[in-house]
Amino acid sequence: MKKVLLVNCNTEKAPYPVPPLGLCLLAASLEGTWEVSIYDCMFDEGAGLVDRVLQFNPDYIGFSIRNIDNTTPDSVYYVDDQISGIIRPVQDISPAVIILGGSGFSIFPEELMQLTQADYGIIGEAESTLHHLLALLDKGEEVFPSLVVLVGNSKIRGNTRGSYHKGLFSGRFSEIDLKIDFSPYRERGAYSVQSKRGCSHGCIYCTYPLLEGTIFRTRKPSDIVEEIEQAFDRVGDVMFEFVDSTFNDPKGHAEEICREIIRRKLRVRLRTMGINPRNSNESLFELMMEAGFVQIDATPDTASARLLANLGKGFDLPEVQQMATTIKKFNLPTMWFFLFGSPGENEDTFNETLDFIDTYINPEDLVYMASGLRVYPNTPLEKTALQEKLIKPGQSLLYPPVFYFSDGISRERLSVLIKEASSERMNCIYSTETRPPAEMMLEAHKLRAEKQIREPMFRTLLRIRKEWKEKGLV
Ligand code: B12
Structure with a gap:
């Protein structure tokens, strides 16, 4: 067996280490036909990787490139370190066939093939494609031309980008904890679960439809909950996190998942990223609370009716207001995300969003305020950036990253306004404040341990921040 x-x-x-769900799913799809092993660089930065390669002597090595940069204008750029510290040292000592993939790779495949000189790359989800590619390589066959594969020298062969996003994905269980050492993720991280793939929304800056396809492809709720139950039986009390583009799309699926969790009487802690205001109502939140949701993210980006339309969010202001009212009513801990500077932003729209924050958001909830929209290839925002001559035709957007700012308000003025707003409001954080100070973190851990506090970390931190501000300590 190869x-x-x-x-x-x-x-x-930051904000916490995320386990490599995609790699675990790939391993699940290859096991049985190949001997598969995962090396997780998260906690040793790849220090033991070369030794592992020498010992294991693989025929194929797949590198997962998830993050390119942290998408803020004062960017952290990850690519150079991943290439020089992880990929290159392996290429130097191993004759194995090198294959790239992952979400970051899938956004910038041509550039990353060129930078790494890898043998193959697969754009997008890869369970069946990687299996197919390895089978062909095993047989020494010429690579099937309709595979979504990039072949060396960044020449794209049979690039059918997007067309493979139609069928259901295999939906195998990731069994993350059986494939990697999950223990370091337990404390701060979460056990990732995917309930669907695809996103049929059209937010102008977003890569999700390009990465996952534009059609929601849902897994059976009973499979999803079975996966959670089995993982819970093995790892015990840990936060389970849905990593879907939006949790409550298509309408009704999230409710079915919650009902299945309730039916099985699981006592799990759950959290999720995006909730679509359009499909949210009191009965959804009631079910989510009963199922075990202890934290959600809400990402409307703006509370200006005009900007919601400009951004192509697919929901309107009354729907955001209604969702916020429900979240407050249920006191469901929520991290809110606002992104300033989008097309049409000016001081008036900025103030509309601030009014919304003051009127609708629970002051115990965190409001994260960022500015500047990262321009990604093949998005509507890229077209706008081209029209407005922010970028040139053919310009690579990998590095340096390009950020879009509305010409209705200067970048500097926006920064001043956000700084003011976040210093006047205890729960608002400017995205440049990436991590809480170490002493605050220590204090929070101490308090949580002493008082057995189970609330989300951000609420504890916000309380300490408020106390310290009142005492003039920050
Ligand atoms: C959920 C999510 C989060 C959650 C993660 C929660 C969790 N428990 O995992 C949170 C909110 C915490 C988060 C944080 C961040 N995220 Co995020 N996140 C996502 C999201 C929506 C889904 C990721 C996911 O789990 N997908 C499901 C798995 C199954 O898919 P996958 O990993 O992509 O794997 C498949 C394929 O990529 C491929 N594949 C993967 N590896 C390999 C390897 C080989 C060899 C091959 C052939 C194929 C292959 O096959 C897999 C199976 O089909 C993506 C966007 C998206 N729609 O993909 C952004 C995304 C990955 N995040 C992104 C970023 C930037 C970040 C942050 C840096 C943001 C920040 N400023 O803090 C942080 C970094 C966190 C960290 N520690 O690394 C970017 C990365 C690209 C970029 N611009 O750099 C993305 C793509 C969004 C975007 N802006 O375009 N994120």
Whole structure:
């Protein structure tokens, strides 16, 4: 049996370390046909990787490139370190066939093929494509031309980008904790679960439809909950996190998942990223609370009716207001995300969003305020950036990253306004404040341990921040 080593190149620990769900799913789809092993660089930055390669002697090595940069104008750029610290040292000592993939790779495949000189790359989800590619390589066959594969020298062969996003994905269980050492993720991280793929929304800056396809492809709620139950039986009390583009799309699926969790009487803690205001109502939140949701993210980006339309969010202001009212009513801990500077932003629209924050958001909830929209290839925002001559035709957007700012308000003025707003409001954080100070973190851990506090960390931190501000300590 030939051997495959899958390498997680991601070492970013903020806002918390995320386990390599995609690699675990790939391993699940290859096991049985190949001997598969995963090397996770998250906690040793790849220090033991070369030794592992020498010992395991794989025929194929797949590198997962998830993060390119942290998408803020004062960017952290991850690519150079991943190439020089992780990929290159392996290429120097191993004759194995090198294959790239992952979400970051899929956004910038041509550039990353060129920078790494890898043998193959697969754009997008890869369970069946990687299986197919390895089978052909095993047989020494010429690579099937309709595969979504990039062949060396960044020449694209049979690039059918997007067309493979139609069928259901295999939906195998990731069994993350059986494939990697999950223990370091337990404390701050979460056990990732995917309930669907695809996103049929059209937010102008977003890569999700390009990465996952534009059609929601849902897994059976009973499978999803079975996966959670089995993982819970093995790992015990840990936060389970849905990593879907939006949790409550298509309408009704999230409700079915919650009902299944309730039916099985699981006592799990759950959190999720995006909730679509359009499909949210009191009965959804009631079910989510009963199922075990202890934290959600809300990402309307703006509370200006005009900007919601400009951004192509697919929901309107009354729907955001109604969702916020429901969240407050249920006191469901929520991290809110606002993104300033989008097309049409000016001081009036900025103030509309601030009014919304003051009127609708629970002051115990965190409001994250960022500015500047990262321009990604093949998005509507890229077209706008071209029309407005922010970028040139053919310009690579990998590095340096390009950020879009509305010409209705200067970047500097926006920064001043956000700074003011976040210093006047205890729960608002400017995105440049990436991590809480170490002493505050320590205090929060102490308090939580002493008082057995189970609320989300951000609420504890916000309380300490408020106390310290009142005492003039920050
Ligand atoms: C959920 C999510 C989060 C959650 C993660 C929660 C969790 N428990 O995992 C949170 C909110 C915490 C988060 C944080 C961040 N995220 Co995020 N996140 C996502 C999201 C929506 C889904 C990721 C996911 O789990 N997908 C499901 C798995 C199954 O898919 P996958 O990993 O992509 O794997 C498949 C394929 O890529 C491929 N594949 C993967 N590896 C390999 C390897 C090989 C060899 C091959 C052939 C194929 C292959 O096959 C897999 C199976 O089909 C993506 C966008 C998206 N729609 O993909 C952004 C995304 C990955 N995040 C992104 C970023 C930037 C970040 C942050 C840096 C943001 C910040 N400023 O803090 C942080 C970094 C966190 C960290 N520690 O690394 C970017 C990365 C690209 C970029 N611009 O750099 C993305 C793509 C969004 C975007 N802006 O375009 N994120």
